[in-house]
Amino acid sequence: MTLLxxxxxxVHYGRIEAIHDMSFxxxxxxxxxxxxxxxxxxTTTMKTISxxxxxxxxxIKFMDEDITKMxxxxxxxxxxxxxxxxxxxxxxxxxxxxxDMGTFGRKDRSGVSDDLERVFTLFPRLxxxxxxxxxxxxxxxxxxxxxxxxxxxxxxxLLLDEPxxxxxxxxxxxIFKIITEINGQGTTVLLxxxxxxxxxxxxxxxxxxxxxxxxxxxTGKELLANPAIKEAYLGVG
Amino acid sequence: MSMSDGPxxxxxxxxxxxxxxxxxHGVPPGSSAAVARPRRTFGAWSDKWREMPRTKQWLVLLxxxxxxxxxxxxxxxxxxxxxxxxxxxxCQAMAIFALVAVGLNIVIGYAGLLDLGYIAFFAVxxxxxxxxxxxxxxxxxxxxxxxxxxxIAVSMFVGVLLGLPTLRLRGDYLAIxxxxxxEIVRILATLIPAMKGQPGFQNVGHPPGVxxxxxxxFANNNGTxxxxxxxxxxxxxxxxxxxxxxxxxxxxxxxxxxxxDAAETMGVPTFKYKVWxxxxxxxxxxxxGAIMGGQVGFVxxxxxxxxxxxxxxxxVVLGGSGNKVGAIVGGALVAYIPLRFTAIAEYKFLIFGVAxxxxxxxxxxxxxxxxxxxxxxxxxxxxxxxxxxxKASHRADTTPQSTAEGASS
Numbered sequence: 001m002t003l004l005x006x007x008x009x010x011v012h013y014g015r016i017e018a019i020h021d022m023s024f025x026x027x028x029x030x031x032x033x034x035x036x037x038x039x040x041x042x043t044t045t046m047k048t049i050s051x052x053x054x055x056x057x058x059x060i061k062f063m064d065e066d067i068t069k070m071x072x073x074x075x076x077x078x079x080x081x082x083x084x085x086x087x088x089x090x091x092x093x094x095x096x097x098x099x100d101m102g103t104f105g106r107k108d109r110s111g112v113s114d115d116l117e118r119v120f121t122l123f124p125r126l127x128x129x130x131x132x133x134x135x136x137x138x139x140x141x142x143x144x145x146x147x148x149x150x151x152x153x154x155x156x157x158l159l160l161d162e163p164x165x166x167x168x169x170x171x172x173x174x175i176f177k178i179i180t181e182i183n184g185q186g187t188t189v190l191l192x193x194x195x196x197x198x199x200x201x202x203x204x205x206x207x208x209x210x211x212x213x214x215x216x217x218x219t220g221k222e223l224l225a226n227p228a229i230k231e232a233y234l235g236v237g
Numbered sequence: 238m239s240m241s242d243g244p245x246x247x248x249x250x251x252x253x254x255x256x257x258x259x260x261x262h263g264v265p266p267g268s269s270a271a272v273a274r275p276r277r278t279f280g281a282w283s284d285k286w287r288e289m290p291r292t293k294q295w296l297v298l299l300x301x302x303x304x305x306x307x308x309x310x311x312x313x314x315x316x317x318x319x320x321x322x323x324x325x326x327x328c329q330a331m332a333i334f335a336l337v338a339v340g341l342n343i344v345i346g347y348a349g350l351l352d353l354g355y356i357a358f359f360a361v362x363x364x365x366x367x368x369x370x371x372x373x374x375x376x377x378x379x380x381x382x383x384x385x386x387x388x389i390a391v392s393m394f395v396g397v398l399l400g401l402p403t404l405r406l407r408g409d410y411l412a413i414x415x416x417x418x419x420e421i422v423r424i425l426a427t428l429i430p431a432m433k434g435q436p437g438f439q440n441v442g443h444p445p446g447v448x449x450x451x452x453x454x455f456a457n458n459n460g461t462x463x464x465x466x467x468x469x470x471x472x473x474x475x476x477x478x479x480x481x482x483x484x485x486x487x488x489x490x491x492x493x494x495x496x497x498d499a500a501e502t503m504g505v506p507t508f509k510y511k512v513w514x515x516x517x518x519x520x521x522x523x524x525x526g527a528i529m530g531g532q533v534g535f536v537x538x539x540x541x542x543x544x545x546x547x548x549x550x551x552x553v554v555l556g557g558s559g560n561k562v563g564a565i566v567g568g569a570l571v572a573y574i575p576l577r578f579t580a581i582a583e584y585k586f587l588i589f590g591v592a593x594x595x596x597x598x599x600x601x602x603x604x605x606x607x608x609x610x611x612x613x614x615x616x617x618x619x620x621x622x623x624x625x626x627x628k629a630s631h632r633a634d635t636t637p638q639s640t641a642e643g644a645s646s
Contacts, residue, residue: 050502076504088499090492092607101492104485105504153504 001028002064003157003188004049004080009058011041011048018044020212021058026157026190031183033199033220034192035233036209042192043085045209046161049190050082051075062157076105081155083146085162091135095126098134098145102152111154118185119148122178140171147175151182158182160191164198176202196233200224208233305468309461318576325460327576331569332467333529338552338568339474339561340521345550346559346607347487348514349494350404351412354419356546358519361395361422362388362526364432367536370442375431381442385527392523393516400515404508407497419546426538437537441530457534467528471565474521478561481517490514494559544586551589555596557603566604 004026011019019041026032036042047053049060051072059068067075081102090098099119103112120127123144129137134145143163150158160179164172176198183189192209193199200206203220208229216223223229289297309325311317318327337359344352365388368374370381379387403414426432444466446454454462481487489510492500501507530536548571556567571589575582596603 052498052501071506072501073504073506076502082502084499084502088496088502090495090499092495093491097488101488101500101503101505104489104492149503 002026003028003062004190005061006045006049007059007061009048009055009060011044011053012056017056018212019048019055022212022214023058024207024214024217026188028156028188029183029186030204031179031189031191031202033203033206034190034209035194035196035199035206035223036192037194037233039211040209041212042209043161044212046082046085046159046190046192050080050084050159073105076153076155077107079154079156080159081150081153081157082159083143083150083161083163085165087139087142087146089134089137089142089145089149091133093134094131095134095137095145096130098149099126099152102149104153106153112152115152115154119151122151122181123148139166140168140175143167143175147178147182151187156188158187158189160189162193163191164193164195172198196229197224302472306465309464316577318579321579322576323458323460325464326458327460327573329460329464329467329532330576331572332464332471333525333532334549334552334572335565335568336467336471336474336525336528337522337549338556338564338571339471339478340518340525341549341553342556342558342561342564343478343481343490343521344514344518345553346557346561346564347482347490347494348511349490350511350514351408351550352415352515352518353412353543353550354415354417354422354546355518355522355549356541356543357399357415357419357422358392358396358522359526359529359549360426360541361392361519362523363530363536363540364426364526365391365523366527366530367438367441368432370531371438371440371536373433373436373438373440378442380445381531382444384442384531385524388523388527389520392526393520395523396516396519397512399519400512404511404515416543416546419541419543423538423541426541432538434538437535437539439535441534441536443531443534455531457532463528463532470524470528474524475561475565482561486510486513491559548586548589551593554593554603555589557605557607559607560603560605563603563605563607 002025006022006024009019009022010017022041022045024032034042034045044053048055051067051070051074055068059066061067062075062078062080065078067078067080070078090101093101099116103109103115106112125141126144126148129141134142137145143165147158147160147163150160163175163179167175172195179189179191180202191199191203200220200223206218206220206223207214208216208223216226216229218226224234309328312324317324337355340358341352341355344350344355366381366384368376369379369384369387399415399418403411403418406414427434443453443455443457444462446462448454452459455466489500489505489507492503492505493507493510497507552567552571553564554567555570556565557563574588575585581588600606
C-alpha cells in the first residue's frame with residue numbers, strides 16, 4: 001500500500017524555487033532514502049511533508065487522503081512524525097520531558113508507557129540520562145532523543161532529517177542499525193542524508209536529489225552500483 | 238556501566254567515554270546534578286521545594302503569605318520608605334508591578350514571545366476602569382469592582398485582536414510590532430476625544446466602604462487596603478497561572494519557547510497556544526491596569542509610555558523569565574528600589590540597565606531561574622515504566638549512582 005504520495009510538488013521561498021515538480025511515493029514498510037548535496041532541497045522536502053512548509057504547487061497524499069493543506073500539528077496525529085534537522089531538542093527540558101512532548105498530539109494515553117519502554121529499549125542511553133537536560137547532551141545523544149521523541153507519537157511514517165549529521169563514523173553505523181530496527185518493528189522510514197553510503201545500503205529504495213529535482217531513482221543497491229552516483233556522492237570513481 | 242543484560246546497541250566508545258567523564262567528576266550520570274549549572278543557590282531550594290508534598294508546600298507558604306499581608310503595617314527600619322514616600326503606597330506599587338510581571342511572564346517567560354508593548358494592555362485596563370466610573374466620562378457608570386472583570390475581558394479581546402495578525406511573526410519582528418502597538422494605544426488616548434488625552438479622567442471609582450471618620454476605606458492615599466486587595470488578586474492569579482503552568486497548555490508554551498518548529502511537529506497547535514498566551518497575559522495586564530487606575534484615581538495619557546513598558550520587561554528578565562516567583566521578585570524590586578532610594582530614583586533607568594547587564598553576564602536565567610515539570614500523565618507513564626523495569630532490573634537506577642560514588646571516593 002502506498003503510504004505517502006508526492007505528486008508534482010513545487011516549493012518556493014519567496015520567488016526562489018527550492019523544489020521543482022517533485023513526484024515520488026513511499027510504500028508501507030519501506031526505508032526510503034533521499035540523498036543529495038547541500039542545497040539540493042532535502043530538508044525542504046522533509047519540511048513540506050511534515051507540514052512546516054506549504055507547497056506552491058502539486059499535491060501530497062498520505063494513506064489516500066489529501067494532506068496538501070493540512071497543518072503540521074494535525075499531520076502528527078495522522079501518523080507523520082519528524083526528527084528535524086539539527087535535532088530540535090527542547091534544551092531546558094529533561095530527556096523524559098522531551099520524550100513526553102512527543103506524545104502531545106496523541107489521543108490514547110494508555111499506550112504511552114509501552115512506547116516509552118520501546119524507546120528506552122532502543123536507546124538504553126536515554127534511560128540512563130532521563131533526568132538530564134536535553135541541551136547538555138552530546139550530539140549523538142541528542143540525535144537518539146530526537147528519534148526517540150519522534151517515535152513517541154507512534155508514527156506510521158517516520159521522517160529523519162540527516163540523522164548522521166555531525167556524528168562520529170562508528171556512531172553513524174549504530175544510528176543506521178537502529179533505524180533498520182525501527183523499520184523492522186513496522187514503522188515506515190523516509191530519511192534524507194548526505195552520508196550516501198549508509199543511506200543507500202540500508203534503504204529499500206532511494207532517490208537522488210539535485211537542485212530541487214529527482215535525477216536518479218532505484219533500489220538502494222542499484223544506486224550504490226551506479227557509476228555516476230559513485231563518483232558524485234560516494235567519493236569513488 | 239554494568240549494563241550486562243538487555244539490548245545495548247549504543248554503547249559505543251564515544252558514549253562510554255562520556256560516562257567515564259561524568260563518573261570521574263563523581264556525578265551520577267542519570268541525575269540532574271550532572272548538568273553544569275552555575276550558582277545553584279536558588280536551584281537547590283527549588284529542587285527541595287518540588288520534592289515536597291503539596292500539603293507541606295502550603296504549610297511553608299502560609300507564614301510567607303501572612304508576612305506579605307502584614308508588610309504595609311510593619312515599619313522595618315532600613316527597609317521602609319518613610320518619610321519621603323508612604324510605605325503602604327510603596328507596597329501597593331510593588332504589588333501592582335508584581336502582578337504586571339506575573340502577567341507578562343506568561344507571554345515572555347512561558348511562551349517566549351517578546352512583548353515590548355505590554356503597557357498597552359495595562360492602559361486598556363486602566364482606561365476601561367476610568368471610563369466606566371469617572372464622572373468625567375460620557376459612558377454608562379458601573380460600580381468599580383465590576384469594572385475589573387470588564388477590564389480583563391476588554392484587554393483579552395484586544396490581546397486576541399493584536400495577536401491574530403502579529404503572532405505569525407517571530408522573534409525580533411514580533412518585538413517591533415508590539416513596541417508599535419504600545420505607542421498606538423497611548424496616541425489613540427490622545428487623539429480620540431472620548432479618551433480625553435492629557436486632562437484625562439479624575440475621580441476614578443474605588444471599592445465601596447467608608448471608615449468611622451467618614452473617609453472611604455479605599456481612599457487614593459490609603460495604601461494598605463489597596464495593597465491587601467491587590468495581594469488577594471495576585472494570589473488568585475498565581476494559583477491559576479500555577480495550574481496552567483503544570484497543565485498541557487504550560488508544556489505547549491515551553492515547547493514553543495524552546496523550538497517553535499519542533500513543537501509544531503510534536504503536534505502542538507503553536508499559533509493557537511501563542512494567541513492564548515497573548516490573551517491571558519493581556520488579561521492580567523488589564524487587571525493590573527484597572528487596579529492601578531482605581532488606586533491612583535486619575536488616568537490620563539501620560540502614564541503609559543514605552544519606557545514603562547520596557548521597565549515591565551526588565552522586571553520579568555531580572556526576576557527570572559519563566560518563573561512566576563521570579564516575576565514577583567523582579568516586579569517588586571523594580572517598583573521598590575526607586576521608592577526606597579529616592580536620591581537615585583532619577584537614575585532608575587540607568588541603574589536597571591546596569592543591573593540587567595550584570596544579570597545577563599553572571600546569571601542569565603534571572604534571580605530565580607525557571608524549571609519545568611512533567612505533565613501529570615507523563616509522570617504516570619514514567620512510573621509505569623519504572624515499575625516494569627524496576628522489578629526485573631533495578632540496577633538501571635542504582636548502579637550508575639554507586640559506581641559514581643565509588644569513583645569519587
